[in-house]
Amino acid sequence: MAVYVYSIVASTHPQRLDGLDGVGDPPGKLRTVSAGKLSAVVSEAPEDLRAKRRDLSAHQAVQERLMADGTVLPLQFGFTATDDDAVRTVLEEDADGFTERLRSLEGCIEYHLKAAQDEDALLRQILAASDEARSLNEQIKSGHGGPDLPLTLGEKVAREVQARQDRLSTSIVETLRSLTRDERMTQPTGDDFLSVSFLVAREHEDRFRTTEKELADELGADLDLRLRGPLPTYSFV
Structure with missing residues (x-):
């Protein structure tokens, strides 16, 4: 099943996602997909995803919770991948670039x-x-x-x-x-x-x-x- 991707963080980044809803109706359950030193916060992607207020708010709430605990690469609303394996492949193939970008945004x-x-x-x-x-x-x-x-x-x-x-x-x-x-x-x-x-x-x-x-x-x-x-x-x- 397609997955909705919210953010990329270091695998050591606190992931306090309890109490947050993902996008969709009913809301998707938030989880992480990890590869090496990186993790992506994801949920199941709804079939009829649109930029509705509730989903935009859910997307933003994930970013704000994560950024309260450290550096985040926030993805724009609407980013999806075919499945968890596709997310892992992106994390593995672009690991150096993501890691460098996290370093450059640290404390910002x-x-x-x-x-x-x-x-x-x-x-x-x-x-x-x-x-x-x-x-x-x-x-x-x-x-x-x-x-x-x-x-x-x-x-x-x-x-x-x-x-x-x-x-x-x-x-x-x-x-x-x-x-x-x-x-x-x-x-x-x-x-x-x-x-x-x-x-x-x-x-x-x-x-x-x-x-x-x-x-x-x-x-x-x-x-x-x-x-x-x-x-x-x-x-x-």
Whole structure:
């Protein structure tokens, strides 16, 4: 029967799985498959696996329980293998790579930062700083400008928004980088202009969080910084 794989850990890692449910309805029973110095936490894979809230929560709960006791390679939701033997084969064939990755993530956690900006406040800043943009806007408001002026202004504002947000993203990441071991940028969605994951050593966690808070205060209420964590190190596996 197919198995659902949650995480890879060292075989010496505590595996306190009592009281946790696996994915599926009814929930799968959690167990481990071991090969040499590595173990994988697995359960039976449901036939109709989908990213439902209950199953996502069950997957995350396993990661959080394991990471409380040491270093984990958390797999993304939905990873399955044909059977236990297939899991053992992967552990054996990639043993060196998994072991090295566990070593590199030792003592670390992940934080994810997103940033968005108030559009009206940003537009006011651009109009205040740019004589050309301000002139175009005044012509449009007065009704004396030609039909192409709104498009011209829109294009100029869009370029300035992109330039300002690029500079701001760079500044934010550089401010936090000195307190992290690694980072992974992802494509922002919605109104966000920044989406980045940081690999943070636990010994620097308090300072990292404090610095992010100080940065948010410094940048002001028009900028929305949202920090999530500590998280399993999904982005760095």
